[in-house]
Amino acid sequence: xxxxxxxxxxxxxxxxxxxxxxxxxxxxxxxxxxxxxxxxxxxxxxxxxxxxxxxxxxxxxxxxxxxxxxxxxxxxxxxxxxxxxxxxxxxxxxxxxxxxxxxxxxxxxxxxxxxxxxxxxxxxxxxxxxxxxxxxxxxxxxxxxxxxxxxxxxxxxxxxxxxxxxxxxxxxxxxxxxxxxxxxxxxxxxxxxxxxxxxxxxxxxxxxxxxxxxxxxxxxxxxxxxxxxxxxxxxxxxxxxxxxxxxxxxxxxxxxxxxxxxxxxxxxxxxxxxxxxxxxxxxxxx
Amino acid sequence: xxxxxxxxxxxxxxxxxxxxxxxxxxxxxxxxxxxxxxxxxxxxxxxxxxxxxxxxxxxxxxxxxxxxxxxxxxxxxxxxxxxxxxxxxxxxxxxxxxxxxxxxxxxxxxxxxxxxxxxxx
Numbered sequence: 154x155x156x157x158x159x160x161x162x163x164x165x166x167x168x169x170x171x172x173x174x175x176x177x178x179x180x181x182x183x184x185x186x187x188x189x190x191x192x193x194x195x196x197x198x199x200x201x202x203x204x205x206x207x208x209x210x211x212x213x214x215x216x217x218x219x220x221x222x223x224x225x226x227x228x229x230x231x232x233x234x235x236x237x238x239x240x241x242x243x244x245x246x247x248x249x250x251x252x253x254x255x256x257x258x259x260x261x262x263x264x265x266x267x268x269x270x271x272x273x274x275x276x277x278x279x280x281x282x283x284x285x286x287x288x289x290x291x292x293x294x295x296x297x298x299x300x301x302x303x304x305x306x307x308x309x310x311x312x313x314x315x316x317x318x319x320x321x322x323x324x325x326x327x328x329x330x331x332x333x334x335x336x337x338x339x340x341x342x343x344x345x346x347x348x349x350x351x352x353x354x355x356x357x358x359x360x361x362x363x364x365x366x367x368x369x370x371x372x373x374x375x376x377x378x379x380x381x382x383x384x385x386x387x388x389x390x391x392x393x394x395x396x397x398x399x400x401x402x403x404x405x406x407x408x409x410x411x412x413x414x415x416x417x418x419x420x421x422x423x424x425x426x427x428x429x430x431x432x433x434x435x436x437x438x439x
Numbered sequence: 440x441x442x443x444x445x446x447x448x449x450x451x452x453x454x455x456x457x458x459x460x461x462x463x464x465x466x467x468x469x470x471x472x473x474x475x476x477x478x479x480x481x482x483x484x485x486x487x488x489x490x491x492x493x494x495x496x497x498x499x500x501x502x503x504x505x506x507x508x509x510x511x512x513x514x515x516x517x518x519x520x521x522x523x524x525x526x527x528x529x530x531x532x533x534x535x536x537x538x539x540x541x542x543x544x545x546x547x548x549x550x551x552x553x554x555x556x557x558x559x560x
Contacts, residue, residue: 213516213520214450214514214516214517215454218446218447218450219443219446219447219450219560220447237454238454238455238456239453239454239520239524242456242524243520243523243524243527307514307516308514308558308559308560309557309558309559310559349515349516349519350505350509350514350515350516350518350519350543351509351515351544351547351550351555352544352547352548352549352550352551353544353551354519354540354543354544355537355540355541355544356544390554390555394515394555395515395516423537
């Protein structure tokens with residue numbers, strides 16, 4: 154059976170590449186520190202020597218729109234183009250092509266259906282920055298096949314935090330049962346408190362620093378009970394209109410299981426708290 | 440009111456460099472063109488008869504009035520990314536990084552402690 158070797162959950166900041174590669178005299182003061190933190194985080198993946206990446210993100214109205222909007226979707230394609238024109242324009246993210254793993258996509262799709270998750274699928278999925286940002290940060294050589302999974306954190310009604318956690322557990326089961334000797338890493342991105350297109354956007358901190366600190370502690374401890382007792386759609390909206398990206402962190406805790414994280418780091422940037430978590434399955438902990 | 444159709448405007452224009460250019464250069468005539476031939480399009484052969492813009496929605500799009508669009512429940516991501524696409528560069532040149540984004544937020548301060556208009560469609 155396949156072996157899950159690491160679960161990574163992080164924020165995705167589309168300006169990371171631009172912020173850390175522009176001429177040094179134009180960079181923001183935190184850029185060198187940001188880069189060091191990202192490179193340290195990258196190492197938490199590299200040391201596990203993965204063969205395949207299961208990547209969880211959320212399309213930001215790039216391929217998916219309100220005429221046809223799945224809650225959960227899995228890509229099943231031999232490869233995936235990435236980065237849309239408006240992402241190049243706004244964030245300066247280049248185009249990529251990611252290799253797929255159709256066999257694992259097909260297996261996971263069926264397995265997740267068998268576990269009562271009615272996944273939509275796509276045989277021609279163009280990937281956006283929710284999955285390219287972590288390629289840039291934790292696997293910039295882009296040398297591994299991926300199984301992309303999209304969740305709807307954007308177009309209400311959204312599934313509950315509990316459903317996201319359960320989906321994470323189901324994804325873990327599907328990885329564990331994949332008949333292969335491959336080493337699999339699961340990588341998902343989302344947000345802590347975040348405001349976009351509203352009165353609290355682009356402040357000196359994220360819109361709700363208290364939530365950010367609390368969320369980091371919950372994830373550090375793997376405390377799913379506290380998350381489910383305290384986080385719902387209303388509380389997330391109060392913390393910032395795009396805070397629902399936190400649902401992907403809850404999903405990733407489901408993949409890892411309710412355990413303390415092995416690596417935790419964060420960085421307070423203008424307008425958002427960045428956070429980086431890695432869990433290693435206990436049986437493989439060095 | 441058609442939040443969906445306003446969102447479809449933002450979605451189709453933000454993702455297309457030619458449409459975006461026309462929307463910047465002559466918003467009134469571009470919005471008219473969009474309603475006539477771009478908005479109804481389902482694919483190259485099929486047209487939809489379902490949605491239309493209200494006068495207020497049309498005017499908000501012509502005026503690049505992102506405050507009105509926010510208040511109508513246009514999706515926050517589409518509303519932000521569209522007008523960043525139009526105004527980020529000129530504001531950057533004039534007033535520095537994030538100056539457009541901060542002005543956008545300042546104009547919405549009266550919503551700060553209220554429940555925002557729902558973006559559900």
